[in-house]
Amino acid sequence: MVHKLPELPYGFDALAPVISAETIEYHYGKHFQTYIDNLNRMIEGSPYEDMGIDEIVMKAGGSIFNNAAQAWNHDFYFQTLSPVPVEMPENLETALTGAFGSVSDFKTAFIKSAATLFGSGWAWLCQDKEGHLVILPTQNADNPMTQGLKPLLTVDVWEHAYYIDYRNRRAAYLEAVWNIIDWHKVAQRLI
Ligand code: MN
Numbered sequence: 001m002v003h004k005l006p007e008l009p010y011g012f013d014a015l016a017p018v019i020s021a022e023t024i025e026y027h028y029g030k031h032f033q034t035y036i037d038n039l040n041r042m043i044e045g046s047p048y049e050d051m052g053i054d055e056i057v058m059k060a061g062g063s064i065f066n067n068a069a070q071a072w073n074h075d076f077y078f079q080t081l082s083p084v085p086v087e088m089p090e091n092l093e094t095a096l097t098g099a100f101g102s103v104s105d106f107k108t109a110f111i112k113s114a115a116t117l118f119g120s121g122w123a124w125l126c127q128d129k130e131g132h133l134v135i136l137p138t139q140n141a142d143n144p145m146t147q148g149l150k151p152l153l154t155v156d157v158w159e160h161a162y163y164i165d166y167r168n169r170r171a172a173y174l175e176a177v178w179n180i181i182d183w184h185k186v187a188q189r190l191i
Helices: 021-043 051-057 063-080 090-100 103-116 169-179 183-188
Strands: 121-127 133-139 150-156
Touching: 021 051, 021 063, 021 150, 051 063, 051 150, 063 150, 090 133, 090 183, 103 133, 103 183
Parallel strands: none
Antiparallel strands: 121 133, 121 150
16 A cells, blocks of 8 residues: 555644644655655565554564554644644543553653753654553654553654754743644543
8 A cells, every 4th residue: 555644733834833833844845745655665565564553563673663663653743733722632631641640740750851862763652552651762763552552642752853943942842832832632532
C-alpha cells in the first residue's frame, strides 16, 4: 500500500506563536513528508509492502523501521496538539496524580526527561500492561510500542521541531508546547 501524509487537524498558522507556520511548513510539510516518501520507496517489493504503519513499526528494523516509526511518531505528535486550550479531563488528572503525586509534578518530570534527552528523540507518557503510567525518553525514531508500552502523549525533541522558533532553547519550547497539548485526546487513550 502507498502511505499518505496524514492531514493536519488545524491550519499551518493555527499553533502560532507556540509553533510558527514556518516550523509547520518544514516539520510537517518537509520532514514528515520525507519519512512517508522514504517509507513508500523502501517497502516496495518487500515483505512490508502491504502492512499498516503500526505493523511495520513492530516488525521492521533498520531504515524501514526508522522511517515507519518517524511517520507514526509525527502523526501522533501533530494529532495531539490543539490550537485552542484543552482542559485536562478529570480521569487523566486522577491518573497522573496517582502516578506522579500531582499534575504539576508530572509536568516537571516530563519536561525534565524531554529537556535532558541527549541528541534527537522523543519524550513519551505511556501506559504499561498493568496500567501504570510511565515517562519514557526514546532516541532517534524509537517508539514505545516495541517495548510493550501504549503511547498516550509524545513531544518531539528533534532540533527540527523547535530550532526555527526557539533556536537552542529546548526547555522554552517544552514549556510553551505544554499549553497546546490536547489533554482530551491524551485522556481518551487511557486504557
Ligand atoms: Mn520531528
